[in-house]
Amino acid sequence: MEQFAIVIPAYKPEEPCKLIIEEAISAGFSRIIVVNDGSGAAYEGFFDELKKFPQVTLLTHAVNQGKGRALKTVFHYILNHQLPIEAIITADADGQHLVSDMVKIANELDASPNHVVLGSRDFSQPNIPFRSRFGNRFTRLLFRLSTGADLSDTQTGLRGIPVKFLPRLLDVLGERFEYEMNMLAALKKNYIPVSEVTIETVYLDENKSSHFHPLRDSYHIYKIFIFYGISGAASFGLDIALFWLFVQLLRDESPEAFIIIATVAARILSSLFNYYINRNKVFKQGSRRSLLRYYILAAFIMGVSAASVHFLYAEWLGRGEVILKVMVDTVLFIFGFVAQRAWVFRKE
Template sequence: MNGRDEYILVIPAYNESATIREVVQGALRHFDTVVVVDDGSSDDTLEKLLDLPVTLRQHPENLGKAASLWNGMQVALKLGAKGIVTMDGDGQHDPADLPQLLMAAQIHPDRLVIGSRLWNRDAIPKARYHANRFANFWIAWASGQAIEDSQSGFRVYPAQLIRLCQFKLSRDRSFVFESEIIIEAARHQFLCAFQPVQTTYPKNARPSHFRPVKDIVRITRMVFWRLFIRGFFLSGLWRSLSGNQSLKPRKTLDVC
């Protein structure tokens, strides 16, 4: 493996028949290996991909996004990935931004690179924007670093980080996983870097599975418990308020 071949893309998919094919076709322009994990879809998500050169995995039932991501990551590790890129299958993440994320990961191989959407406030539903900002504060505190977008699933994980992490996965904690892994990454000395990306909400996409109030409550509970067992980690709060992990300006990260 060398260059972009060192990175493998993982896409979790649950009832994404309206968007998944276009997303995967866009991703294949930038990756030699794309892993799609169908999470027990009841529509024809899987059938949309059968003629494309992708690695497919299918859950017999809906296990949740966390399980889809984690299982896809394990496949990527077995295939020899140096870094694991994740993006959603609903069209929210633009495959055209993938080269920017890859370049950021190559420049910062020891960072968890996250595609930050919050710079473009007008593109994000108001409830989501405020829920995200609320979650950012708590996750920044618990991880001891500035956090721009804790809920973006558009990421590049160093393979070594995934090998070090262990999680208890359950369907009702699916949207806790991507927050918890930021905290776990910091515990293993993998800080975050944020690359601005575009975000869209296609009209033909299925309704979002993210529930701003319910899922943010679960995330806050997880973070509170982690803070509690660390004596509320006041040094982490200080670092979160004084740091900046942004990779701006965007134009410095050219297409690879």
């Protein structure tokens, strides 16, 4: 275990944190790095106790800066001091990661030194709190749509990370809980392979010790999806409004093709708006290639939308062509999200 360091970001930790450290030392881990993330004067005694262990290195933030910043502080420390270790194993301070699972992570790191190793919990067990089960399923879905990576547990804090990947992970945005999600996305973008090992699922007092703030931290984790949704909704509304306008103008002028013409005209205008927002506010990257790819995708979706509405349209609908278009474009919206993530705005 000497080639691995246990890393524990700690904000207002309690006795389980100390017990985990003692057990890790007993299991053979000889280097444990703890970050006091601005816990305050009331916790000075707790951290003074940790200083008695020669295996523990204590780093301190004067004020609380978040889990992401605490991890980056450790990354800087390891790289600046050129510690003689091969990988780190990150764990939470609430005692919900078992030392036996840290050993599993270490064994997998030893077997796959070029992989990041994730400790994945089994959320099908009956003792899992509802908010954790729902949150995991929802986040897995969004993460798979946005990155293409299908992971069992996107919110696990027990991770094995080879030191050679730390410089790239220091460039990942995020200071709090969202950093861990952004880190997983960065692994996919940088073609860093990921392994998963099953770990025990432990919740103490319904996970009340967690410092996760549902509103604030969920916003930071999901904001790329929120921004994409807002961008899509605004573009969608603009497209529908323009489609309705062109239908009114063209229904009598071109009765045989008014739906197709209205779809094309509305989509060209709304796509210009959508591309600008997605490039500059959502994905925050783009090139001439992305512009070309975007319009290839837009043309494809436009054609599918127009053809679908045209062939599904029936006289008995009366003037229900707008409702039909809303239904078709809802399905195409999801497809467009995946295509933009995987192709249009991919990292070159």
